[in-house]
Amino acid sequence: MQKSELKTPYFMINEAKLIENLEQAKKLKEISGAKLVLALKCFSTWGVFNIIKPYLDGTTSSGPYEVKLGYETFGGETHAYSVGYSEDDVREVADICDKLIFNSHSQLSAHRHIVEDKTSIGLRLNPGVSYAGQDLANPARQFSRLGVQFDHIDPAVFESIDGVMFHMNCENKDVDAFIRLLDSVSETFGQYLDKLSWISLGGGVFFTWPGYDIEKLGLALKAFAHKHGVQVYLEPGEAIITNTTDLVVTVVDIVENGMRTAIVDSATEAHRLDTLIYNEPASIRESSKQGHYEYVIGSCSCLAGDQFCVANFEQPLEIGQQLHILDSAGYTMVKLNWFNGLRMPSVYCERSNGELHKLNEFNYSDFKRSLSQWSVE
Structure with a gap:
């Protein structure tokens, strides 16, 4: 893998x-x-x-x-x-x-x-x-x-x-x-x-x-x-x-309304809730303080204020580009939720020898079962 x-x-x-x-x-x-x-x-x-x-x-x-x-x-x-x-x-x-x-x-x-x-x-x-x-x-x-x-x-x-x-x-x-x-x-x-x-x-x-x-x-x-x-x-x-885990996301769209916003396939409200609760912006591995291209890293949820951070980059972001949201282990996986029916992040471990181990994966049946297991007849 x-x-x-x-x-x-x-x-x-x-x-x-x-x-x-x-x-x-x-x-x-x-x-x-x-x-x-x-x-x-x-x-x-x-x-x-x-x-x-x-x-x-x-x-x-x-x-x-x-x-x-x-x-x-x-x-x-x-x-x-x-x-x-x-x-x-x-x-x-x-x-x-x-x-x-x-x-x-x-x-x-x-x-x-x-x-x-x-x-x-x-x-x-x-x-x-x-x-x-x-x-x-x-x-x-x-x-x-x-x-x-x-x-x-x-x-x-x-x-x-x-x-x-x-x-x-x-x-x-x-x-x-x-x-x-x-x-x-x-x-x-x-x-x-x-x-x-x-x-x-x-x-x-x-x-x-x-x-x-x-x-x-x-x-x-x-x-x-x-x-x-x-x-x-x-x-x-x-x-x-601390500093052991990245949340890896993909830019799915770029929109502009006064500022450029890169929309990624994740959401703070669903996958990194403490970012939203404590209003503590996330950090992006690919960003650069000296970069001339500024973006809001926006979530794909419907909550208007749901964003990871504002970050600068050396080059313009592109749709399909992956970003690594740093330090994403604490109070994240324990708080994951199904808001908006978004795809739940999988969980992997990269071993010291470079091997990748899958620890968890979610699909539609997990989402459905979390809401009801039986229907009213």
Whole structure:
């Protein structure tokens, strides 16, 4: 199979780039003594889990199906968390998770009897401080529903749980900013943390960002763990798969209305939803800041504002030309949808030896089945 034979749109995961990130994760583990569990909410493409498993300690989830997926396809430690469990959800995961983290005192009280003798129990705490570029993704935003606030804590609960989780970062590329958050958590909650056996510090710590001081982060985590006598966990998602995957698309038309727009056979609303939600323009491999030809890279959906970015090119774009939308692994394949009945991207992995492996392919029957399986007679 050659890349030239592949029909767009498709995702191409690069094994060599993935391993580069995983080697950084391995280094962090060695320095810090922390354990790392993959955040499936960011990346759940289990077809490449065999590449990831030797480097990480397990998975963490945000819903019952993710728990089952992690347990069945990744192994290691399976952590279960949800903002709001139903009783059925808890019963579904009770026998397959190693740690079950509740979001509130009331959830813990309502469901702990189901899992008390089966798994290690935790509670999410909200530290009231965070690092996030946008309020939409800020776990400590005003009126946050995520975790128990300090002034709402029932101290007695720490006599009957094993650990806590703090998730307080979103794409934090600043090690010093993270250490300040860590110090705040230690100072505010230290009296409770000393009673626990484990603490998860959540995800959003971008330790694979170029130039990130992994040694400084590792030593800070090691000191924190020693101070409170706990096993520390991190829940990386984006840090593991950043810059590993392209979304490859084809220009199907070029139109002009004040600006030239190259329409491609993909859509942010259907295939790269975070581009739309967070208004963060995508990057195109073939573009050039010095290029004289400027184009809107427009989606083929009917949503008027659905576009990937504005980019410049050295030469005019042509219909039939392929473009590579960079860094398209995180929060993409987990959010794919069938809006407009668009063709769903296939998913491939390019192995380190150059071989291409197909991980997933979709067709009309998948679209049809997602809408109904039976009709009213």
